[in-house]
Amino acid sequence: MTGSLPPAIIFILGAIVLPLLPRRSRSAGYLVFPLLAFIILVNLNAGTNLTVPFLNYEMVLLRVDRLSLAFGYVFIIMAFLGGIYGFHLKDTGQQVAALLYAGSSLGVIFAGDLLTLFIFWEIMAVSSVCLIWSRRTPKSTRAGMRYIIVHLFGGSVLLAGILWHQAETGSMLFNLFEGGTASYLILFGFSLNAAVPPLHAWLSDAYPEGTVTGSIYLSAFTTKVAVYALARGFAGFEPLIWVGTIMAIYGVVFAVLENDIRRLLAYHIISQVGYMVAAVGIGTEMAINGATAHAFAHILYKGLLFMGAGAVLHATGRSKLTEMGGLARAMPLVLGLYMVGAFSISGFPLFSGFVSKSMVVYAAELNRMDVIVLLLNLAAVGTFLHTGLKLPYFTWFGPQRSLKPAPIPRGMYAGMALTAGLCFAIGVYPAMLYNILPFPVTYQPYTATHVIETMQLLIFTGFGFWLLVGKLGGESTVTLDTDWFYRRPSRLAYNLFVLSLSRLFDVVERITMRIVRSLAMVSANPAGSLIQTTRSVRCALAGEEQPESKPFNPNRYRFPFGVMVLMVLLFLVVFTVWSLINLRQ
Template structure:
């Protein structure tokens, strides 16, 4: 009955989270929490290692009222996400060791566990459950960001619950057309419910115009909260897309647009955590486009990109988080010159920036190129150029803007302490991985071994290195040149409106207008009602209005009269039938 190999490893992490939530909050138990937060992901990873045997493993089968559930499926695709999320959970755990907050610890664990369990579940019902659980558990991390995050958290929750409901609806339509088979495999757009499922996943991985929850909520979460959030939700959605819609042409274009538009927002945004959220969105675009291309090389590239992306994106968020932890702000206009007081953080941030910009010897170099090469091989020149443009954009916002305005640029005069040891340790691990996974002699091969298909791509060829460096050097040169001629715009504090304006401002205004109209209408209908009821007779009014006779107490004769009246009507109807 109780077989460790049949239970989804993510459930143990969720259980650890629940334990954290339930044990009382004292200084002694905080060590238990910290132990769990480190041990749970490690344990889950060990379990995945034990269960996976390089072919598809199905397990944990349950049956509810005729619906077959496969709660555990580890195959060459999901195992990558499984390991990755465990690794991210561990790094996040180390980064958050200084947190005294029980809610953060427990919701981080439940959230991590739900993401692990979600990618390792083999049917759409389990997927839906964990899909919603990731949203519900993570919203607490947003709310820990204080007053300003409350409304954003509500919006985040609403959008994600909506996405989950769409997923469920799509799953039901899809399974209904397939004889009640809920197993989660390739779906494609032609299948019934396919569009609904695509839209549900699209919300969660930030398709253009469905993306704004990310830039809205992530920068408002607490410092550790943002780091944790950035790792799971969207990558979970990427997994679902890679599973259900590989080779769907429209994803190429959606992905390319996704790589482009955040570039323009990121360049004018002042809040660096929001810049990184845009940058996250842009990175997801590469993955979506890769899934759309759908060749084995592209999918390998997507898997590799997801793996390294989680690491270097966390690294960037962690370094900005550390800065914010020490200085109390993440606004570019308030920062600058911090390399004097936070040198280690600076180095880590630079490694993260170099990784995301795909410098040779750093993480993204060995993976992003696979997606670009796959586009060329399929003769998708326009998408290729769009992605290349976006690569220059990545260099601009994540590669240059984030480290430059935080650690260099104009000295803000802030002299703070270096980040706490646990943050440095977490950043150090991530930075080491960024280098290790791109190391030309035995490093990137480890990453390629994880990929679902045989990877025969060679990243370190002379032409690839040279042309990538051309792009990056040209971008840096352009930056320095524009700086020299004072053409580079200064950072200014502002709220940059995005598509969320549609509901945060326009929608709100419409609703306010309607409710104002409703109040007036209410007043009018009240008056109308009063005049009508006056005409009908004072007694009727007294009986029916909220403050009428009934609430005063003594029963008026009216109800009795009414009863008699109804009787008369009944009898009249009955008699008429008789004649």
């Protein structure tokens, strides 16, 4: 039975069951679902399929192969670790959202057809925004609103592409796309979720505004689901090589300017996902292995980094470099665990990034893409510079600000320690990771040349940091990014579509009222109104002062009653005479 049960179902059931549990056991209850899903996943065999009829259509809820399995493992592991880190949470809404988010991510990973993929894709967007809104600050509410609008837009483009693809090929199966307009629309939808510049600004805008625990899930799922989708649908699509490399550099450049520690880390998600996108673009077996391995390692170390930054935020209520410093003595353990993540993302030997990132670079080396290799190495320099040196230096060392951090829940430490353990384990024993990759691995990361080159690169990056540390302190500024294009013109749009329209209505209303008033005046006493109008026109022509404008009184210029009687009488006389003449004929 468990042989073909989609793991996503477990999480979605969990999201329904969890609120029904007693309040005190919900944090523990949460952990049951990732464990159950993991057991199911371990029992899934590559090649399993599960199709469910829906209307006159076959939905492939489950399509298992080694690529989807590798992503499935790390998603479930991260959902579990996030649950431990957030064990202290008393917020059922967040826990339910996290379960739905993890579940829908798994749903996409195992979706065999594009309709199933699209449905889970949209659940992901909706459940993830709840993790941002759960912070319940005006800033997070607005950032979440921008996030969901961007994602719903991306989802719509994706749906358009899917329907177009269906009309063109008659197939909804999710496999490598052949090219053509439909697949470019789908590529747009995928790229938006992968945070490919210029479609990336939602990430650095919204992730730092999420809750302390929510941002850990955020950093793990959406972009990596997109990497999976790209690897499945667009492996070997060459423009992605350059796109990914530019991403890797782009994130690094913006990270220099960031003051908020979680925003700095968010820019490094973009940078790291750039490696994966480039690998997908290269598309060889080595490269797809590299993309998968890097996604796996990245989810863990980035989760760990966000856990560290979240612990600081939880303890001090601050997340800006300009407001922090000297926390090392108060939070040594958090610093230590954070540094494991930092060494991993920087690709230090013995840590997970070393064995995964180098696969991507090696795939580029094999294809003799010299410039790409150099640029990816440059991105590695920037990564160590920020996550490994700048952020920890200005947070835990740097200027003393005599902060009194609050104690951190034990669950947070446990979550961080477990994640750090995994990062280290993968770095020391890479076969653990290599064995679950889609293709057989012959690559050996620990060669003398590679270790020496990496150490040179990183140690001398350290010297560069040392030289320029004075320039690197946080600056309390906001950095413009492509979100400018929908944030700044929002004022313009507001003026154009709201203010100017309401002004137009105002003018029209006033004109209409004036017309109605003068019509009423004329019909109340045509002759009188004529007299008054002529008078005021004559005054105006003569250049005299207008007689004070009294409110129009229709009785003012009324003919005397006798005139009316006279007119009736006259009419009667005329009528009589006319009738008499007629009678005679």
